[in-house]
Amino acid sequence: MSENCRLRGVLSPVLTPFKEDLSPDLVRYAEHCRWLIDSGVALAVFGTNSEANSLSVNERLQLLDTLLEAGIPPSKLLPGTGCCALPDTVELTRKAVEAGCAGVLTLPPFYYKNVSDDGLFNSYSEIIQRVGNAKLRIYLYHIPPVSQTPISLALIERLLKAYPGIVAGIKDSSGDWNNTEAMLKNFQSDSFDVFCGSEVFLLRNMRGGGAGCITATGNVNPAAIVDLYKTWRDAGADDKQAALSRTRKCFEIIPMIASMKCCIAWKRKYPSWAVVRPPLVRASAEKAEQLQKALQDDGFEMPGISA
Amino acid sequence: MSENCRLRGVLSPVLTPFKEDLSPDLVRYAEHCRWLIDSGVALAVFGTNSEANSLSVNERLQLLDTLLEAGIPPSKLLPGTGCCALPDTVELTRKAVEAGCAGVLTLPPFYYKNVSDDGLFNSYSEIIQRVGNAKLRIYLYHIPPVSQTPISLALIERLLKAYPGIVAGIKDSSGDWNNTEAMLKNFQSDSFDVFCGSEVFLLRNMRGGGAGCITATGNVNPAAIVDLYKTWRDAGADDKQAALSRTRKCFEIIPMIASMKCCIAWKRKYPSWAVVRPPLVRASAEKAEQLQKALQDDGFEMPGISA
Numbered sequence: 001m002s003e004n005c006r007l008r009g010v011l012s013p014v015l016t017p018f019k020e021d022l023s024p025d026l027v028r029y030a031e032h033c034r035w036l037i038d039s040g041v042a043l044a045v046f047g048t049n050s051e052a053n054s055l056s057v058n059e060r061l062q063l064l065d066t067l068l069e070a071g072i073p074p075s076k077l078l079p080g081t082g083c084c085a086l087p088d089t090v091e092l093t094r095k096a097v098e099a100g101c102a103g104v105l106t107l108p109p110f111y112y113k114n115v116s117d118d119g120l121f122n123s124y125s126e127i128i129q130r131v132g133n134a135k136l137r138i139y140l141y142h143i144p145p146v147s148q149t150p151i152s153l154a155l156i157e158r159l160l161k162a163y164p165g166i167v168a169g170i171k172d173s174s175g176d177w178n179n180t181e182a183m184l185k186n187f188q189s190d191s192f193d194v195f196c197g198s199e200v201f202l203l204r205n206m207r208g209g210g211a212g213c214i215t216a217t218g219n220v221n222p223a224a225i226v227d228l229y230k231t232w233r234d235a236g237a238d239d240k241q242a243a244l245s246r247t248r249k250c251f252e253i254i255p256m257i258a259s260m261k262c263c264i265a266w267k268r269k270y271p272s273w274a275v276v277r278p279p280l281v282r283a284s285a286e287k288a289e290q291l292q293k294a295l296q297d298d299g300f301e302m303p304g305i306s307a
Numbered sequence: 308m309s310e311n312c313r314l315r316g317v318l319s320p321v322l323t324p325f326k327e328d329l330s331p332d333l334v335r336y337a338e339h340c341r342w343l344i345d346s347g348v349a350l351a352v353f354g355t356n357s358e359a360n361s362l363s364v365n366e367r368l369q370l371l372d373t374l375l376e377a378g379i380p381p382s383k384l385l386p387g388t389g390c391c392a393l394p395d396t397v398e399l400t401r402k403a404v405e406a407g408c409a410g411v412l413t414l415p416p417f418y419y420k421n422v423s424d425d426g427l428f429n430s431y432s433e434i435i436q437r438v439g440n441a442k443l444r445i446y447l448y449h450i451p452p453v454s455q456t457p458i459s460l461a462l463i464e465r466l467l468k469a470y471p472g473i474v475a476g477i478k479d480s481s482g483d484w485n486n487t488e489a490m491l492k493n494f495q496s497d498s499f500d501v502f503c504g505s506e507v508f509l510l511r512n513m514r515g516g517g518a519g520c521i522t523a524t525g526n527v528n529p530a531a532i533v534d535l536y537k538t539w540r541d542a543g544a545d546d547k548q549a550a551l552s553r554t555r556k557c558f559e560i561i562p563m564i565a566s567m568k569c570c571i572a573w574k575r576k577y578p579s580w581a582v583v584r585p586p587l588v589r590a591s592a593e594k595a596e597q598l599q600k601a602l603q604d605d606g607f608e609m610p611g612i613s614a
Contacts, residue, residue, distance in 0.1 A: 022393065022433070053391040053418035056364070056398075084360040084391070086329065086584060109586045111360035111417065113453055119586035126329070126585055146420055148455055149586075277393060278433055279416045279426035279456075 005075045006137075006168075007102045008193065008211045010202075010226045012036050012218030013047030013080075015260055016055065016063070018275040024059055028273065030070040032219075032264070035304060037076060039222035043067075044105055046080035046092075048146055048173070049216045049257055054277040057088050061095060074100035078214075082107025082141060086123070090130045093138070103137035103168055105214070110147040117155045121162075128163055136166050143173035143197065150174075156187055165191050171214045173197030177204060184208040199225045200248060203241040206232040216256050217248050220263050223303055250294040258283045259291055266292060267305045312382045313444075313475075314409045315500065315518045317509075317532045319343050319525030320354030320387075322567055323362065323370070325582040331366055335580065337377040339526075339571070342611060344383060346529035350374075351412055353387035353399075355453055355480070356523045356564055361584040364395050368402060381407035385521075389414025389448060393430070397437045400445070410444035410475055412521070417454040424462045428469075435470055443473050450480035450504065457481070463494055472498050478521045480504030484511060491515040506532045507555060510548040513539040523563050524555050527570050530610055557601040565590045566598055573599060574612045 014036065017028035033043055045067070046052035046060055055063070064079060081092035081104045089106065096104045106127065108120050128136065140159070144150040151170070159167045169192055172180045180201060183194045185208075193211035196202060202213045202225065212229055221244070228240045251259045258276055262283040265273035274282045283291065321343065324335035340350055352374070353359035353367055362370070371386060388399035388411045396413065403411045413434065415427050435443065447466070451457040458477070466474045476499055479487045487508060490501045492515075500518035503509060509520045509532065519536055528551070535547045558566045565583055569590040572580035581589045590598065 048418075054393065054416065056392045056394040059392075059394065085363045085366075086361065087363040087366065109361065111355075111453065112586055113455070115586040116588055119588045122585035122588065146418065148420070278429035279419055279422040281423055281426045281429065 005102060006193070007042055007078060010041045010199075010212055010218055010222065010229050011044040011078060011195070011214040012041045012222060013044045013049040013214060013216060015219050015257070015264070016050045016052070017261075017273055018277060020272055020275060022275065022277055024055070024063055025272070026063070026066045028270070029063060030066055033067055033072055034070065036219070036222055037072060038304065040226035041218050041222040042076045042078060042102070043072070044078045044080065044214045047105065047214070048143060049219065049260070050080065051257065051277050051280065052080045053083070057083070057091060060092060064095065064099065068099060075102050077101040078103050078105050078139065080105045080107065080141070082109070084109045084111045086126055089127055093127055093136070094131050094133070097131060097133045097136050103139050105139045105141050105171060107141045107143070107147055108149045108151060110149045113148055115149065117152060117158070120149070120151065120155055121158055124159055124167075125162065128166055134166075137168035138166060139168055139193075139195070140170040141173070142170055145173070145175065153182060153186060156183070160187065160192060167192065169193035169195060169211065171195045171197050177201055180205060180210070181208060184210055198248070199228070200245050202228055202244070203232055203237055216260065217251060219260050220251070220302060221247055221300070247298055247300055250291065250298050250300065253291050253294060254283045254287050255280070262288045262291055263295065267302045312409060313500070314349055314385060317348045317506075317519055317525055317529065317536050318351040318385060318502070318521040319348045319529060320351045320356040320521060320523060322526050322564070322571070323357045323359070324568075324580055325584060327579055327582060329582065329584055331362070331370055332579070333370070333373045335577070336370060337373055340374055340379055341377065343526070343529055344379060345611065347533035348525050348529045349383045349385060349409070350379070351385045351387065351521045354412065354521070355450060356526065356567070357387065358564065358584050358587065359387050360390070364390070364398060367399060371402065371406065375406060382409050384408040385410050385412050385446065387412045387414065387448070389416070391416045391418045393433055396434050400434055400438050400443070401440070404438060404440045404443050410446050412446045412448050412478060414448045414450070414454055415456045415458060417456045420455055422456065424459055424465070427456070427458065427462055428465055431466055431474075432469065435473055444475035445473060446475055446500075446502070447477040448480070449477055452480070452482065460489060460493060463490070467494065467499060474499070476500035476502060476518065478502045478504050484508055487512060487517070488515060491517055505555070506535070507552050509535055509551070510539055510544055523567065524558060526567050527558070527609060528554055528607070554605055554607055557598065557605050557607065560598050560601060561590045561594045562587070569595045569598055570602065574609050
């Protein structure tokens with residue numbers, strides 16, 4: 001992969017639409033991805049917001065094939081591949097590399113808690129060696145509030161030393177700006193990119209030399225986030241950042257995944273878009289109304305989708 | 308399933324031996340299971356101590372087939388089937404029921420944190436309905452220190468009301484005796500059994516009306532634990548409990564899974580028994596020596612295995 005197709009900017013951890021029987025809705029999925037690409041974001045499919053860990057390996061492979069067949073360029077894809085079981089992670093990572101994806105975003109195995117850096121180093125090391133492809137670009141996924149399995153600065157350093165170029169970046173979803181700042185200072189380079197995990201930190205991340213953000217609301221508010229990414233050096237950037245953060249707040253009325261799916265169901269006039277897989281629950285009618293009102297007050301729009 | 312083959316007593320969450328290349332060692336697995344059965348325990352294969360979430364679905368299916376082909380009676384099997392993804396849990400549960408296993412021990416989906424009781428109820432409900440077999444006996448698996456996804460008393464009550472007979476019991480690995488006691492008082496019955504998750508609580512659990520224990524050290528110290536189970540009403544029970552708890556302490560010098568594998572490697576003179584999958588790490592030589600010394604001081608033996 002040449003440096004030219006290195007991922008930078010805004011990525012959306014793509015929501016996975018389900019039918020009422022809880023099977024993935026491939027048609028809606030391709031439609032959503034096409035709209036996201038047209039809105040200027042790249043696709044971190046199979047992330048936390050994608051309910052990816054609620055999908056089997058085969059379902060993920062099928063969804064990836066759906067996008068490739070729909071003509072989504074693999075250079076715009078950063079599939080999540082980190083599972084608890086090494087063979088699953090290797091299978092998904094290998095598939096992504098062979099399909100020409102820009103990289104993979106890989107959770108550490110997350111069932112056991114308080115595991116050592118040695119154990120996590122071994123995990124990533126086994127993945128890299130088993131995939132055995134120089135084209136692999138692996139982005140580490142630090143999301144301790146959910147995975148409960150943090151990726152320490154010391155671990156990043158070890159991995160970078162062992163696999164320079166292959167270990168290509170990190171998504172920091174700690175929600176702790178000090179941590180992102182430490183990652184930027186210690187590791188950001190031409191061959192290691194730091195993405196923040198929420199657009200709330202986008203401006204700070206760009207000013208600190210970061211590569212962009214991979215953010216939930218990239219699913220619903222992509223164009224405005226991309227606009228800040230493109231104009232972060234300009235005078236109005238702080239105001240744009242404030243507006244983005246305000247809009248995000250509206251979505252946080254409900255747990256984020258249910259909230260965004262509820263919004264898309266409303267905007268696309270397609271109630272089944274609100275379906276989530278257990279253990280998540282969809283928004284109640286009352287909460288959905290609250291969300292709708294908050295978004296209307298905010299002046300929120302999804303350009304290209306009528307409501 | 309008749310009440311006669313209802314599981315009671317001591318179950319071992321069976322360790323999974325790996326070869327040096329990290330693939331499951333089927334021969335050692337069958338040998339270990341045979342020894343466990345001969346020692347009087349039933350087999351909670353694919354538990355936390357089995358590194359089950361580090362195995363793919365296909366690997367679990369292959370291991371189960373290995374045991375069935377080796378003539379292990381399915382009435383002695385309680386496979387762990389709870390994955391993050393509903394289709395995986397359904398596939399494993401269906402296979403276990405069709406194979407005639409005594410029941411399944413099912414973790415809630417554990418990636419998302421702070422999920423609601425509604426979401427967990429929906430998870431178990433979907434599993435039960437999709438498997439759609441009256442022979443299903445599902446044991447809930449409460450292990451908040453690892454899964455970070457507790458099963459509340461209110462959730463048990465709801466599940467029992469919706470699926471009496473099918474929801475057949477619980478393993479309480481909270482490590483909190485007050486919680487086990489509350490489960491016993493509220494739910495223990497002819498059709499719902501409470502197992503404690505460590506032999507440290509075995510005597511208290513039996514005195515409180517519980518069904519037995521499903522305990523890590525059932526892998527290394529099965530006969531002695533079974534002995535307390537069989538004689539818990541007798542005069543010497545408190546002394547036996549104290550001895551069991553002392554032996555367990557020795558194993559806790561190292562994280563439990565590495566520790567027990569290290570012990571078996573030593574007793575069976577087969578170093579590769581110590582292999583674990585990442586993110587776990589095997590015991591260092593120094594720790595292994597410490598463990599060996601502690602076990603020798605304790606007078607620990609594995610009857611039927613020379614050392």
